[in-house]
Amino acid sequence: MTDNNHKLDHSYDGIEEYDNPLPGWWKWLFVASIAFSPVYWVFYHGGAEGRSVHDIYDVALAENTRLQFAEIGDLEPNAETIVRYSHKKNWVRVGEVIFKTNCISCHGRNGEGMVGPNLTDEHYKYIQNVEDIAKIVTNGAGGNAMPAWKTRLHPNEIVLVSAYVASLRGENVEGGKGPDGREIPPWPEAPPEPEEEATP
Known part of the structure; x- marks a missing residue:
């Protein structure tokens, strides 16, 4: 069985660590949340009546x-x-x-x-x-x-x-x-x- 993950080049007390990157969809969801946050803030907290x-x-x-x-x-x-x-x-x-x-x-x-x-x-x-x-x-x-x-x-x-x-x-x-x-x-x-x- 082939393992596509590779080990990082460091070891702590003999403990090695695989490089397991976050899924791409998760990273893009995080970026989208940050990009959306100014729109959210302006809409709900920008001072317009009835939106807070x-x-x-x-x-x-x-x-x-x-x-x-x-x-x-x-x-x-x-x-x-x-x-x-x-x-x-x-x-x-x-x-x-x-x-x-x-x-x-x-x-x-x-x-x-x-x-x-x-x-x-x-x-x-x-x-x-x-x-x-x-x-x-x-x-x-x-x-x-x-x-x-x-x-x-x-x-x-x-x-x-x-x-x-x-x-x-x-x-x-x-x-x-x-x-x-x-x-x-x-x-x-x-x-x-x-x-x-x-x-x-």
């Missing part, structure tokens, strides 16, 4: 949470509901994902304002009461400068993104857009949580 692992996770989380809407039923876009959910961290996070998926091109990633107004200060252009947030998300404002989302978002999503926007008030994000509109009274206090009925 974190952003993809947030979108998947929101999709999963929509399946949980049966847990909370149909939310009413009234002041009590919006304020209550603005204090529920798990649902505020859902509202944040909805916001970052749809609203950052006008309002900035953190609500600091770009084309649209700053949502983190105390000044509001079309809002007098907290429930007005949901009305504007639903129907739009400013001659369609703010588009209507009633045909693109689930009613619960409108309430939850409104709760998130309400929670931004007073954050005063650094580098935010200047005041736009007038200062309005504070949001009402969060209502007490309804007591759960005792199971028989």
Whole structure:
């Protein structure tokens, strides 16, 4: 039987070593991985919105949470509901994902304002009461400068993104857009949580 491998010309304590090169396919796969890595880095870590692992996770989380809407039923876009959910961290996070998926091109990633107004200060252009947030998300404002989302978002999503926007008030994000509109009274206090009925 012929052995195509040849021994290397060194020996350690009488131990010899064959020259067993890596398979060509393995070496080319390694080279291809290195060549592909800049493309991967630019795509997923180059700063484009919605492409980072974190952003993809947030979108998947929101999709999963929509399946949980049966847990909370149909939310009413009234002041009590919006304020209550603005204090529920798990649902505020859902509202944040909805916001970052749809609203950052006008309002900035953190609500600091770009084309649209700053949502983190105390000044509001079309809002007098907290429930007005949901009305504007639903129907739009400013001659369609703010588009209507009633045909693109689930009613619960409108309430939850409104709760998130309400929670931004007073954050005063650094580098935010200047005041736009007038200062309005504070949001009402969060209502007490309804007591759960005792199971028989």
